[in-house]
Every structure is written in C-alpha cells, then in structure tokens.
Amino acid sequence: MKNEEVILVDENDNPTGVADKMSAHLEGKLHRAFSIFIFNTEGKMLLQRRALSKYHSGGLWTNACCSHPLPEENTLAAASRRLKEELGFETAIEKIFDFVYKAEFENGLTEYEFDHVFAGEFDGAINFNKEEVMEMSVESISSIKESMSAAPENYTAWFQIAFPKVEAWWNEQIKNKVA
Numbered sequence: 001m002k003n004e005e006v007i008l009v010d011e012n013d014n015p016t017g018v019a020d021k022m023s024a025h026l027e028g029k030l031h032r033a034f035s036i037f038i039f040n041t042e043g044k045m046l047l048q049r050r051a052l053s054k055y056h057s058g059g060l061w062t063n064a065c066c067s068h069p070l071p072e073e074n075t076l077a078a079a080s081r082r083l084k085e086e087l088g089f090e091t092a093i094e095k096i097f098d099f100v101y102k103a104e105f106e107n108g109l110t111e112y113e114f115d116h117v118f119a120g121e122f123d124g125a126i127n128f129n130k131e132e133v134m135e136m137s138v139e140s141i142s143s144i145k146e147s148m149s150a151a152p153e154n155y156t157a158w159f160q161i162a163f164p165k166v167e168a169w170w171n172e173q174i175k176n177k178v179a
Contacts, residue, residue, distance in 0.1 A: 006031040006068045011100060013114045018071045025055070028102070028110035031068065034079045035158060036093060037119045037166050038064040040138060043174070045166075047144070048087075048128070049135040050156070056105045059134070061147075062156040063166075066115075075116050087136075088127030093120035096169045103157035117162055119169065141167055
C-alpha cells in the first residue's frame with residue numbers, strides 16, 4: 001500500500017486531522033471514505049472483485065469503486081479521480097447518502113469509516129486497473145440479493161451495509177421515472 005494520508009473525522013464528518021492510511025487502519029481511527037455504485041441503462045449494477053493483493057478484503061465482491069479522499073481534496077473530486085484510476089472511465093456521479101461503519105479484519109486492520117456513497121450511470125467500455133481489480137461483473141439487484149443471501153462471505157463488509165440503502169434509493173429512482 002502506498003504511503004497515503006487519510007482525513008480523520010468525527011461522527012459528523014468534521015475533519016479532526018490526518019493520518020497515514022495504514023496507521024488509521026491499524027489503529028481503527030475514524031476517517032473519510034467514499035463508495036461509488038454504477039448502474040447501466042438497464043438498471044444493472046457494476047460490481048468489482050477486489051484484487052487479491054489488496055490490504056484487506058482481497059478477492060471479495062463489492063461496489064464499482066471505493067477509496068479515500070486525500071487531505072484537502074473534495075470528496076466528489078476524489079471519487080471521480082479514483083473511478084478513472086481504478087476502472088478507466090469517467091461519468092457523472094451524485095451523492096446519495098452517507099453512513100458510518102466499523103469492520104475488523106483477520107489481518108488486524110480495522111475499517112472505521114464515514115462513507116460518502118455516490119451513484120452514477122455508465123454503459124461504455126471498462127478498462128480496469130488489474131492491480132486494484134481482478135474481475136468485473138454486471139448484475140441485477142435481485143441476483144445480487146440472492147447471491148449475498150446465499151454467500152455473504154463473498155462480499156465486502158461495507159457493501160453488505162450499503163447495498164440495501166442503495167437498493168432503496170434505486171427503487172425510488174424507478175418509481176420517480178414512472179410517476
């Protein structure tokens with residue numbers, strides 16, 4: 001993992017300082033993060049399977065992209081930057097909600113994040129970074145729900161928390177399009 005810094009925050013996302021990314025994860029410090037959910041025009045969700053070399057949750061399925069803004073970096077700008085770096089494309093994204101979660105991993109690391117969740121739409125080619133992602137898939141919400149129910153251990157901790165909220169947001173979008 002590169003020696004990057006993350007923004008430490010309180011439970012209201014107010015910055016309290018910065019820390020080395022690995023130290024923040026070793027010490028379980030609350031820090032700012034983002035998760036991006038991408039849908040195609042058919043309403044299917046883009047999933048990535050994290051590279052095995054990731055510092056935690058390697059080989060697990062999750063949302064299209066997630067990371068941390070750098071100190072002094074706007075969260076939306078950081079999310080757009082990482083989407084391009086990780087998946088090789090750009091598209092408009094909007095913030096749909098945020099949440100705080102804490103997950104401890106077998107390797108001694110802890111994700112304690114104030115996670116800003118963004119969503120967008122994309123139908124083009126994906127040229128993902130193989131150092132970050134080992135596989136991509138596009139799935140319906142119902143098939144993801146079935147898979148998560150049958151084998152939750154195949155999905156990241158934050159995806160399992162965020163997915164029901166994203167599903168509710170998506171269903172509201174569909175309802176508004178019909179109305």
